[in-house]
Each structure stands twice: as C-alpha cells, then as structure tokens.
Amino acid sequence: MTSPEPAPAAAGGSGARTTFSLFACCIPVRGARRSVICDLQRGTYRLIPNGLYEILTEHRGMTVDEIKAAYGNEYDAEIDGYFDFLLAHELGFFTAEPERFPPLDLEYHSPSRITNAIIDLDGASEHDFAAIFRQLDDLGCQAVELRAFAPLRLDELRDALAPTRGGRLRALDLVLAYTPELDGPAFAELVEAERRLNSITVHSSPAARQTTMGRAVAVTYVQQAIDSPACCGAVHPRYFASNVETFAEARRFNSCLHRKIAVDARGEIRNCPSLPKSYGNIRDTSLHSAVAQRDFSALWAINKDQIEVCKDCEFRYICIDCRAYLTDAGDLYSKPAKCGYDPYTAEWHPPLGRTRKEVA
Amino acid sequence: MSDEPGDGQQLFDQLTDEGRELVPAYYRLFERRPAGSSLPQRLASSAWYQAPTFACYAFPKPISRCRRHDEP
Numbered sequence: 001m002t003s004p005e006p007a008p009a010a011a012g013g014s015g016a017r018t019t020f021s022l023f024a025c026c027i028p029v030r031g032a033r034r035s036v037i038c039d040l041q042r043g044t045y046r047l048i049p050n051g052l053y054e055i056l057t058e059h060r061g062m063t064v065d066e067i068k069a070a071y072g073n074e075y076d077a078e079i080d081g082y083f084d085f086l087l088a089h090e091l092g093f094f095t096a097e098p099e100r101f102p103p104l105d106l107e108y109h110s111p112s113r114i115t116n117a118i119i120d121l122d123g124a125s126e127h128d129f130a131a132i133f134r135q136l137d138d139l140g141c142q143a144v145e146l147r148a149f150a151p152l153r154l155d156e157l158r159d160a161l162a163p164t165r166g167g168r169l170r171a172l173d174l175v176l177a178y179t180p181e182l183d184g185p186a187f188a189e190l191v192e193a194e195r196r197l198n199s200i201t202v203h204s205s206p207a208a209r210q211t212t213m214g215r216a217v218a219v220t221y222v223q224q225a226i227d228s229p230a231c232c233g234a235v236h237p238r239y240f241a242s243n244v245e246t247f248a249e250a251r252r253f254n255s256c257l258h259r260k261i262a263v264d265a266r267g268e269i270r271n272c273p274s275l276p277k278s279y280g281n282i283r284d285t286s287l288h289s290a291v292a293q294r295d296f297s298a299l300w301a302i303n304k305d306q307i308e309v310c311k312d313c314e315f316r317y318i319c320i321d322c323r324a325y326l327t328d329a330g331d332l333y334s335k336p337a338k339c340g341y342d343p344y345t346a347e348w349h350p351p352l353g354r355t356r357k358e359v360a
Numbered sequence: 361m362s363d364e365p366g367d368g369q370q371l372f373d374q375l376t377d378e379g380r381e382l383v384p385a386y387y388r389l390f391e392r393r394p395a396g397s398s399l400p401q402r403l404a405s406s407a408w409y410q411a412p413t414f415a416c417y418a419f420p421k422p423i424s425r426c427r428r429h430d431e432p
Contacts, residue, residue, distance in 0.1 A: 116423050143419035147426070171418050175426065198418045201427065208431045222431040231426040238429065241421035255421065272424075320421055 016096035019063055020056075020083060024104045026091045027247065028056050031314025033346040037091055038318055040104075040244045045318060046089055051075075052082045061098065108248040110259060112140030113291060118262040120229060120273050121160075123150040125265045127282070130163040132263060135287040137167035139261070143198075147175040147273075149227045149265065154181050154190060161194050171198045175226055178205040188213050201226070229264065229273035233322035235339035235351075242318045250304055250317040257323060258300045261287060271299055274324035299323050302333065309335040313343035 022028070025041035028048070035053035036045045059067045064083060068076045086092050095101065117136055121127060136144065146160065157176070164172060172194065181187055182202050191197055192214040200213075205221035213219050224231075249258060262270045268278040269290040279290035290296060302323065304316035308331070313319070321336060328334035340351040 116419055118424055143423060145423040147424065173419075173423060175424075203426075210432045220427075220432055222427055224428050224431055226426045232424045234425040234427070234429070236425075236429050238427075239422050239425045243420045245420040260423075320425060322425075 017063060018094045018096045019061055019098055020086070020092055021095055021098045021101050022056060022086075022092040023090075024101060025244070027104075028053050029314050029317055030057075031316075031346070032312040032343045034314055036314045036318075038242045038247060039091065040242055040247055043242050045240070045242050045315075046091065047314075048082075048085075051078075052085075055079065055082060104244065106244075106248040106251060108245075108252055112142060112259065114139040114141045114261050114287075115259040116143045116145075117141050117260065118145050118147060118273055120147045120149065120263065120265040121152075122148070122265040125267070127160075127263065127267065129160045132282060132287070133163040133167060133169065136261075137169060139287060139291065141169060141261075143171040143173070144169060145173040145175065147226070148177055151177040151179045153179075154186055158190060161190075164194075164196055169196060172196045173198055174200045176200065176202050177226075178202050178221070191217050191219070203227075232272070232274055233325045233336060233338045235319060235322065235336050235341070237315075239320050240315060240318045241320060246320075247317045250319075250321075252303055253300050254302045254321055254323065255304065255317075255319065256321045257302075261291060263287075271296065272324055274322075275299075307333050307335060309343065310339075313341065315341070315343075 022037070023039075023041070026037050026039050028035055028037050030050060030053045033050070035048050035050050037048055037056075038045045055067055059070060062070065064079065068079055071079070114136065119127065119129075119132060133144075144164070148157075152160075157174075161172065174197065176182060191200070195215070197214065197217050200217060200219045202219065202221045203224055203226035205223055207221065208223050209221050211219050211221075246255065249255060253259075257271050260272060262273045263282050264270060264273040267282040269280050269282055269285060269287060270278055277295075279285065279293050279296055302321075304310045304313070304319070304321060307321070310316050310319075310321070319339075322338060323332065323336075325337040326332070326334045327337050338351045340349045341347075342349065
C-alpha cells in the first residue's frame with residue numbers, strides 16, 4: 001500500500017485539528033469476517049479488514065494520533081498503512097472541516113410503480129408486444145430485458161422492439177438465441193437503429209466472444225444455453241452493482257424483485273419468471289391490475305438485512321438477491337441457492353443448491 | 361475537455377480498455393482522473409445523455425442473471 005501524498009502530517013500535528021473523512025459516495029459495510037467500502041460513484045468496492053471498518057465508524061471524527069492512542073499505540077504502523085491505503089485508492093481525505101461534507105441521503109424513492117421488467121419468449125409465445133410495452137409505459141417502466149430462449153428471426157425481433165420506440169422506456173437488454181443472422185450486417189443495422197438498446201447476450205453461440213455494435217452496445221456471445229428461466233438467479237461478483245440507486249434500494253427493499261414485473265413465455269404475469277405465483281395471463285389481465293393485487297408487492301419488502309447469512313455479508317447492499325431459488329425451500333428468508341459465498345470464512349465455493357426450489 | 365455531445369465517440373475511443381468495460385454506464389461522457397492520467401479512465405454523468413446521439417441510459421443493476429461465470 002502506497003500513498004500518493006503524505007497523509008498524517010497534518011493529521012496529528014500542530015495547527016487545525018484534522019481528521020479523516022471518507023468521500024460521501026464511499027460507504028463502509030461490515031461483514032462477519034471482513035468489510036468493504038462501496039465506491040458508489042466509481043461503481044467499485046474495496047475489501048478492508050474489520051479493524052479498519054471499526055476505525056472508520058466507531059472512531060470517526062478522531063485524529064490519527066487519537067486513534068492510535070485508542071489502541072494503546074500497539075498498531076501505529078498498521079493504522080498508518082490503513083490511511084495510506086484509503087488515500088491511495090481515493091476513498092477519502094483529511095480535513096479540518098468535516099462538517100462541510102455531509103453524508104449522502106440514502107432514502108430510496110421512485111416515481112415509477114414498476115422500474116424494470118422481464119419478458120420471456122420461446123418458440124410458442126404469442127405475445128402482443130405493442131400492448132405489453134404500452135402497459136409497461138403506463139407503469140413508468142424504465143428498463144426491460146427481453147429473453148428469447150429459442151431463435152428469433154430478425155424480422156420477428158424487429159417487430160417485437162418496434163413498440164418501444166415511442167414510449168418512456170429508456171433501456172433495453174436482450175438475451176437472444178444464436179442464429180447465423182446474429183453475425184451478419186442486418187443485425188448490426190438493427191442494433192444501430194434501436195437506440196434504447198444497452199446490452200445484448202447471445203446464448204448457444206458456437207464460440208464465446210465479446211464485441212460492441214452501434215453506439216457501443218455491448219454484445220456478448222456465450223456458448224451456454226439460456227433456455228429457461230431456471231438459468232437465472234446467479235449470485236456472483238460479476239453481477240454486483242455498486243451505485244447509489246442500488247445501494248439505497250437494497251437497504252430497504254429486495255434488490256431483485258422491488259418494482260419488477262415479468263411476463264413469462266406463456267404470458268403469465270409474475271414477480272419474476274422463476275417464481276411460481278401467477279397474477280393472471282397477459283391475454284386477459286392488465287399489468288396494472290396485476291400490480292394492484294394485494295400480494296404482488298409482498299416480496300418487495302424482504303431486504304438483505306432480513307435474510308439468513310446475507311445479513312452477515314459485506315456485499316449485501318451491492319449484491320442482487322434471488323427469492324426464487326433458495327437454500328431452504330420452506331424458508332422465504334433463507335440464502336439464495338445460487339450464491340457460493342460464505343461471509344463467515346470470506347471464501348467463494350460452488351453454490352450448494354442447483355435444483356429448483358420454489359417458494360410457496 | 362469539451363463535453364459537447366458530438367465529442368462522445370471520440371472520447372469513447374480514448375477510453376482505456378478498463379474504461380470501456382465499465383458497462384452498463386449511465387452516460388457516455390468522460391472525465392479525467394484528477395491525478396493526472398492523460399487518458400480518461402471512467403464514465404461520468406452529464407445532462408447530455410438525453411441528446412439524440414446519446415441514448416445511453418442503462419438500468420443501474422442487472423435485471424436478470426443467467427450467465428455462467430466461466431464465460432465472458
């Protein structure tokens with residue numbers, strides 16, 4: 001750990017009383033064995049020992065000399081190393097006026113009844129995309145992921161996306177089954193034309209690769225077959241989301257299901273396509289009336305501080321939860337089955353549960 | 361550095377490999393690191409996201425999570 005600037009000269013010396021402050025966007029979260037500092041501006045996180053978490057929280061507002069004294073001056077070198085680390089990674093700064101740097105307001109509010117949606121389709125789906133996207137628009141939906149488990153022709157894809165053009169929807173993610181058409185110029189033209197496209201995953205591809213198309217739309221080809229909702233629910237650092245919105249939402253609500261709606265391949269309206277409860281079929285039930293049903297939002301309130309094991313995990317506010325695949329099918333508050341992280345040892349293992357375990 | 365919308369592609373071309381990997385991102389305009397790197401390292405917010413050439417909003421978290429960990 002090296003420091004780009006001499007830190008503690010002003011921290012414990014003469015003159016103004018100088019203390020260390022984390023940047024407001026850098027928030028420490030304690031786990032059972034270690035902690036993290038979530039950098040919500042840069043979208044990253046830094047692992048730290050629980051000892052540093054303690055310094056940053058319980059000893060907040062103390063000078064470096066006062067902190068060293070609080071530990072009986074037994075750990076002076078380690079404490080200097082901690083502050084070198086924080087400065088080198090631009091996580092905070094020394095200041096004589098900490099009151100000028102208030103914390104972020106992490107209250108979560110959204111003007112949208114629904115913020116995100118999944119639409120699944122397979123070879124037998126008969127979705128009325130114009131109606132679905134119109135209803136999503138009425139609910140204020142900002143982002144949609146369209147998951148095609150079976151190959152789509154480009155003209156079918158074009159028709160499915162056409163209704164998104166005039167509404168408030170702001171981002172589209174696609175999961176598509178590979179066809180040779182997806183390697184051709186017509187697909188590139190489609191990506192260029194659909195300006196709400198954000199990312200595309202092409203599954204069942206002959207080879208894995210990544211590229212960009214159009215306005216730097218990320219296109220990832222994977223060999224894995226994504227052929228049913230059962231593929232979903234993975235918990236892994238690649239899916240961590242370290243940003244203000246997700247962090248604030250996860251502190252109070254379920255980080256996956258809150259303000260989410262799904263239309264599965266048969267048209268059933270669910271909280272997510274992997275959950276068994278249907279709130280009606282899109283043929284005869286509007287999304288609005290589904291959302292209005294009393295128990296539709298029941299799972300929204302299960303946050304990570306209420307879930308066994310997760311409540312002791314340092315990643316709990318940047319990790320996206322799953323309530324469809326659980327380690328204990330009978331316990332709605334059990335750990336996601338597809339998470340292999342043990343916060344008590346700080347080690348990643350293959351997830352224990354791979355079978356579908358539905359909640360009642 | 362200008363933050364006019366027309367500079368976006370040019371700025372994206374200047375991003376480091378690491379910077380280009382920072383997707384999803386909100387807005388594709390860039391700021392330099394204060395420490396003096398000559399290359400823009402990361403993406404920064406800007407009101408220009410609404411400009412027609414910058415339809416760049418991305419939802420702040422993954423909507424579904426289907427991909428295995430042993431592929432890109």
